[in-house]
Amino acid sequence: MAAVPRASLGMFRRALATETGAGGHGGHQGGARTWKILSFTVALPGVGVCMLNAWLKMQHHSHETPAFTPYPHLYVRTKPFPWGDGNHSLFHNPHTNALPTAMRALATEQH
Known part of the structure; x- marks a missing residue:
């Protein structure tokens, strides 16, 4: 299980090194690749965690309607x-x- 964060961190570091010019490329080479990697390693797992959180909260939610207060x-x-x-x-x-x-x-x- 610890291999997945390590692998994604390695991909993030390589993408960041390419973006900052440490990879030998000048200019803005690899910007799309960086965002693609970040999308798959940060955004998609984040959406999955948020969906899991919503589902777990729905399971523990009381389905009783509260008492009516006539404001x-x-x-x-x-x-x-x-x-x-x-x-x-x-x-x-x-x-x-x-x-x-x-x-x-x-x-x-x-x-």
């Missing part, structure tokens, strides 16, 4: 929406989005 400032309607009944947003989801009428009912129920 009045979230449901201010100065004029109706121009579609449907004017009360539902364009991408309304009845499972996650509360309506002002439901909020008023909850507020009167709590008092």
